[in-house]
Amino acid sequence: MLVVIVATGATVRLTGSGLGCEHWPGCQPHHFEPRSFHSDIEFGNRVVAFFTIVATLVTWIVARGHRLLAFFTFFGTLLQAPLGAITIHYHLDPWLVLTHFLLSAVVITLGVILACATRPRARTELPAWVPWLGILLGVAAAVLLFSGTLATASGPHPGSTVVRRLWSFQPAVYWHVRATAVFGLSFLVVLVTLVRLHATQLRAGLVLLGLLLVQMAIGETQYRTHLPWWLVLVHVTMAATVWAAVTVFVYSLWRPRRMA
Numbered sequence: 001m002l003v004v005i006v007a008t009g010a011t012v013r014l015t016g017s018g019l020g021c022e023h024w025p026g027c028q029p030h031h032f033e034p035r036s037f038h039s040d041i042e043f044g045n046r047v048v049a050f051f052t053i054v055a056t057l058v059t060w061i062v063a064r065g066h067r068l069l070a071f072f073t074f075f076g077t078l079l080q081a082p083l084g085a086i087t088i089h090y091h092l093d094p095w096l097v098l099t100h101f102l103l104s105a106v107v108i109t110l111g112v113i114l115a116c117a118t119r120p121r122a123r124t125e126l127p128a129w130v131p132w133l134g135i136l137l138g139v140a141a142a143v144l145l146f147s148g149t150l151a152t153a154s155g156p157h158p159g160s161t162v163v164r165r166l167w168s169f170q171p172a173v174y175w176h177v178r179a180t181a182v183f184g185l186s187f188l189v190v191l192v193t194l195v196r197l198h199a200t201q202l203r204a205g206l207v208l209l210g211l212l213l214v215q216m217a218i219g220e221t222q223y224r225t226h227l228p229w230w231l232v233l234v235h236v237t238m239a240a241t242v243w244a245a246v247t248v249f250v251y252s253l254w255r256p257r258r259m260a
Contacts, residue, residue, distance in 0.1 A: 001055045002104070020034065116252070125197070
């Protein structure tokens with residue numbers, strides 16, 4: 001649900017539907033329901049957000065362990081509602097939209113860690129420096145995600161022609177490509193290390209590698225085809241999926257282990 005809400009939110013942004021419903025929680029001052037294409041998309045995102053909040057709330061209620069982590073997952077999801085209302089009030093200010101997406105990334109991180117923490121923990125034999133290398137990988141991935149967000153926000157689909165863009169597109173892409181290189185090198189070092197150690201975390205690393213290759217292919221295709229909005233939507237959704245996979249991978253390196 002946390003990934004789906006990113007996809008529906010990106011659809012709102014990329015189709016210029018952010019002001020399709022100018023009021024909250026209803027769509028218009030005198031009628032609650034949507035009555036146009038853009039209002040349908042915006043209101044649909046609100047419906048998905050409602051069920052996402054319910055899902056995280058139920059998770060917090062039924063959680064026997066890790067209740068604090070479950071609470072912050074729910075609370076971060078709940079914060080998206082007033083943040084969305086504020087974003088609409090300020091006519092889709094790009095910094096508020098950026099904050100909206102980055103908060104989604106934080107909540108996805110908490111939700112994925114919560115899901116991983118509930119699974120049985122297998123002991124592994126990893127040198128003590130490998131998990132710290134995983135932290136470096138996570139930081140590089142965070143920079144990659146942020147630079148990609150800037151690139152999307154400065155592109156031709158920031159919401160609509162009445163919404164000002166954030167930064168300029170070419171410099172944003174320039175830094176995003178270089179962040180990709182740093183992340184790729186860090187990930188390659190970690191992956192080679194796991195192969196040499198025959199570590200159980202290699203499986204999660206290979207899954208992440210596959211997702212990264214797909215994401216890179218999508219990114220290159222959208223750039224060469226002049227950024228069709230639907231392909232940018234796929235790229236943003238995949239970014240959320242890749243971030244979730246990075247969280248799983250880095251978390252797996254920090255599971256209880258015997259020192260080699």
